[in-house]
Amino acid sequence: MRTIGVLTSGGDAPGMNAAIRAVVRTGIANGLRVMGIQRGYSGLMNGEIFEMTRSSVSDIIQRGGTILKSARSAEFRTPEGRKKAYNVLKVFGIEGLVVIGGDGSFTGAKLLSDEWDIKTVGIPGTIDNDLAYTDYTIGFDTAVNTVLDAINKLRDTSTSHERVSVVEVMGRHCGDIALYAGLAGGAESIIIPEEDYNFDELCKTIIEGKVKGKLHNLILLAEGIGGAEELAKKIEEVTGIESRATVLGHIQRGGSPTAFDRILASRLGARAVELLLEGKSKRVVGIRDNKIVDYDITEALQMEKRRDDHKKLYELSKILGY
Numbered sequence: 001m002r003t004i005g006v007l008t009s010g011g012d013a014p015g016m017n018a019a020i021r022a023v024v025r026t027g028i029a030n031g032l033r034v035m036g037i038q039r040g041y042s043g044l045m046n047g048e049i050f051e052m053t054r055s056s057v058s059d060i061i062q063r064g065g066t067i068l069k070s071a072r073s074a075e076f077r078t079p080e081g082r083k084k085a086y087n088v089l090k091v092f093g094i095e096g097l098v099v100i101g102g103d104g105s106f107t108g109a110k111l112l113s114d115e116w117d118i119k120t121v122g123i124p125g126t127i128d129n130d131l132a133y134t135d136y137t138i139g140f141d142t143a144v145n146t147v148l149d150a151i152n153k154l155r156d157t158s159t160s161h162e163r164v165s166v167v168e169v170m171g172r173h174c175g176d177i178a179l180y181a182g183l184a185g186g187a188e189s190i191i192i193p194e195e196d197y198n199f200d201e202l203c204k205t206i207i208e209g210k211v212k213g214k215l216h217n218l219i220l221l222a223e224g225i226g227g228a229e230e231l232a233k234k235i236e237e238v239t240g241i242e243s244r245a246t247v248l249g250h251i252q253r254g255g256s257p258t259a260f261d262r263i264l265a266s267r268l269g270a271r272a273v274e275l276l277l278e279g280k281s282k283r284v285v286g287i288r289d290n291k292i293v294d295y296d297i298t299e300a301l302q303m304e305k306r307r308d309d310h311k312k313l314y315e316l317s318k319i320l321g322y
C-alpha cells in the first residue's frame with residue numbers, strides 16, 4: 001500500500017482533528033502518501049482531495065470541529081454513488097481509506113469495500129458514544145465536560161430561584177451524555193432511553209427534595225426521549241415548583257477536545273493506519289478496558305452495549321442524587 005485517504009463524515013466531534021493528525025503523521029512515518037478528502041463521502045465523490053503533509057496537521061490537536069469538514073451524503077448510500085467514489089479513489093491512487101465518523105459512515109465504508117477493491121478502516125468519531133463495540137467514542141468526553149460546565153452554571157441560578165431545571169442534551173438514541181454528565185454534575189434525576197422512568201415518581205422525588213430542604217432540582221434529559229420544555233411545564237403544573245428548560249444543542253459538538261479525547265484520537269488514528277499497512281479491511285478500531293481493539297465492521301455494528309456497567313452507573317446516580 002502506497003497511498004491512503006482520510007475523511008470525516010456525519011456529525012463532527014471534538015477530537016476529530018487529533019485523529020486526522022494521527023492518521024497523517026503515522027502514515028507519513030511509515031512511508032505512505034496521505035490524501036485528505038474534504039466534506040466526507042460527498043467530497044470524495046466530487047474529487048475534493050489534496051495531499052497532506054506533516055505540517056498540514058500542525059496546530060490542530062487542540063481544535064474542535066474537523067479541518068476536513070464533514071457532511072452526510074444521500075448519494076453515497078446508492079451503489080451508483082459508491083461507484084463514483086471508487087472511480088475517484090482510483091484516479092488519485094488511493095488504496096486504503098480511513099473513515100472517521102459514526103455507524104452510518106461505517107456502513108458506507110463496509111459497502112464500498114464489499115463492492116470495490118478498496119480497503120477501509122473506521123475510527124469512532126461522534127459525541128453520542130452510541131457504538132457498542134467501543135467503551136468510548138472520540139468527542140464524547142469533551143461533550144460531557146461541556147454539559148457539565150453548563151450544569152454548574154445552571155445550578156447557580158436554579159439555587160437562587162429554588163427552581164427545577166430540566167436540561168436536554170444530545171446523544172440521538174443513546175443516553176450516555178445525559179448519564180455521565182448527570183452523574184458528574186450531581187443531578188437529582190436522569191432520564192434516558194435505556195431506563196424506564198415514571199413521571200409521578202419523578203414529581204414525588206422533586207416534592208420530597210423540596211420538603212427536605214433542597215434548593216434546586218436538576219434533571220438531565222436525553223434528547224432520545226426529548227421535550228424539555230414540555231416536561232418542565234408538566235412538572236411545574238403537578239408540583240407547583242417553578243421549572244425551566246434548557247436545550248443545550250450544538251454547543252455540545254464544539255470546543256477544544258479534552259486530554260482524554262486527544263489521547264484516544266491519537267491512539268485510534270495510529271492503529272487505523274497500522275491495520276491498513278497490515279493489509280486489513282472493513283475493520284473498526286475502538287477502546288475496551290483501556291486496550292485498543294479492532295473488529296470487523298459488521299460484527300461491531302451488531303454488538304450490544306454492555307448494559308450491566310450502564311445500569312450500575314444509573315443506579316449509582318439515583319442513590320447519590322436523591
Ligand code: F6P
Nearest residue numbers: 011126127128170171172223253
Ligand atoms: O450524532 C451527533 C449528533 O449531534 C446527535 O447527538 C444529534 O441528534 C445530531 O447529531 C444532530 O444532527 P445535526 O447536526 O445534523 O442537527
